[in-house]
Amino acid sequence: MKLGIFGGTFNPVHLGHLLIAEDAAEAFKLDRVVFVPSATPPHKRPRVLAPAAHRVRMVKLAIQGNSRFTCSDIEVRRGGPSYSVETLRHLRAAMPRAQFYFIIGTDSLRELHRWKEAPDLVKLCEFICLTRPGERVARCRLRGARVRRLTGHPTDVSSTDIRNRLARGATIRYLVPDAVRRYIERHRLYR
Ligand code: ATP
Secondary structure, three states: OEEEEEEEOOOOOOHHHHHHHHHHHHHOOOOEEEEEEOOEOOOOOOOOOOOHHHHHHHHHHHHOOOOOEEEOOHHHHHOOEOOHHHHHHHHHHHOOOOEEEEEEEHHHHHHHHHOOOHHHHHHHOEEEEEOOOOOOOOOOOOOOOOEEEEOOOOOOOOHHHHHHHHHOOOOOEOOEOHHHHHHHHHOOOOO
């Protein structure tokens, strides 16, 4: 069993995330990709952070219909700062025979050496690093990290852009799945 782990704030989830996950699953023949929304992201402080329960529900709506994708609320249930090393340990204990691939963007890869217990984390999984359009290939400063590169579909979508658009009343149609757009409208998120 090859398992992709896709951690993020998903504030909110968008088409860029879905494309990365699909590209990674195809390129590395992953059986599953588990989206893991973080409770409190330890590495960034967005000005507006939707409650975790909303972020989880949006991910679940976004991945509906894709049998390879699942969502885990393990970090949200744990609460507090979300450390990937703890999540990986938990998942490995539950699935000791699985091979784990942690999907991250270049911005995260560059910072990996600062993550909690990073030397232990790199023993638990390989990394699939996706380069965003216009980005230079990131160097990972962490010794022992097994990094595989992936140039998937170039998408310049970010959660920051979506939040900014919502704040000024601009459209987010086609940047997020329609079910997510409707959810955001219904709950008046990011206004
Ligand atoms: P924000 O704009 O709030 O910083 P984000 O759009 O980067 O958020 P995250 O939830 O932080 O979304 O993303 C999770 C992971 O997905 C990160 O490693 C990030 O680099 C990566 N990612 C997000 N959007 C894209 C994209 N369009 N192309 C490639 N990687 C992306």
